[in-house]
Amino acid sequence: QVQLVESGGGLVQPGESLTLACEASGFTFSDYYITWVRQPPGRGPEWVATVYSTGANRYYADSVKGRFTVSRDNAKNTAYLQMDDLKVEETARNSCAWGGGPEQGRGTQVTVSL
Numbered sequence: 001q002v003q004l005v006e007s008g009g010g011l012v013q014p015g016e017s018l019t020l021a022c023e024a025s026g027f028t029f030s031d032y033y034i035t036w037v038r039q040p041p042g043r044g045p046e047w048v049a050t051v052y053s054t055g056a057n058r059y060y061a062d063s064v065k066g067r068f069t070v071s072r073d074n075a076k077n078t079a080y081l082q083m084d085d086l087k088v089e090e091t092a093r094n095s096c097a098w099g100g101g102p103e104q105g106r107g108t109q110v111t112v113s114l
Contacts, residue, residue, distance in 0.1 A: 002026035002103040004096050009108030014088055020081040020108055022096035030054075033099040034072060034079040038092035038110075048094070051079060086112045 008020040022034060036048040049060045049070040058070050064083075072079040079096060095107035 002098065002101060004098065004103060004105035006094065006096055006105045006108040009094065009110045011111045011113065012086055013114060014112055015085055016112075017082070017084045018086065018110060020083070020094055020110075022079040022081075022105060024077045024079070024096075024098060027098065027100055029072075029077040030074040031100070034070075035097045035099070036070060036079075036081045036094060037097065037104075038090070038094045039107075040089070040092040045095075049081060083110070086110070088112050088114075 003025045005023045006020060008018060010018060012018055030053055033050050033052045035050045037045045038048050039045045047061055048064055049058065049068055051058050051070040051072050055072045060068060067085045069082040091111050093107040093109050095105050097104040
């Protein structure tokens with residue numbers, strides 16, 4: 001049974017940082033890419049970043065390029081999303097998904113507010 005569990009969300013002020021984690025189980029983690037998506041309140045989901053199996057290939061949405069870093073530790077079956085210089089409009093529920101099926105985690109809330 002595939003499971004993806006996110007953690008690390010919280011309340012921060014604009015310009016601050018957070019690092020999210022996505023712990024996976026139920027599949028061979030190192031064989032699949034991991035994608036981060038977020039859903040701001042009242043809006044549809046948007047793609048944030050993807051890290052491929054070895055971690056060497058990483059892709060970002062233009063809106064986060066240069067501020068966010070996606071990575072993974074295959075030994076720990078965990079992917080990470082380091083988010084720097086967060087903006088108020090990035091308040092959203094952040095979730096991770098894998099490249100082998102439709103499963104997605106429940107997400108972790110990131111709130112950016114003064």
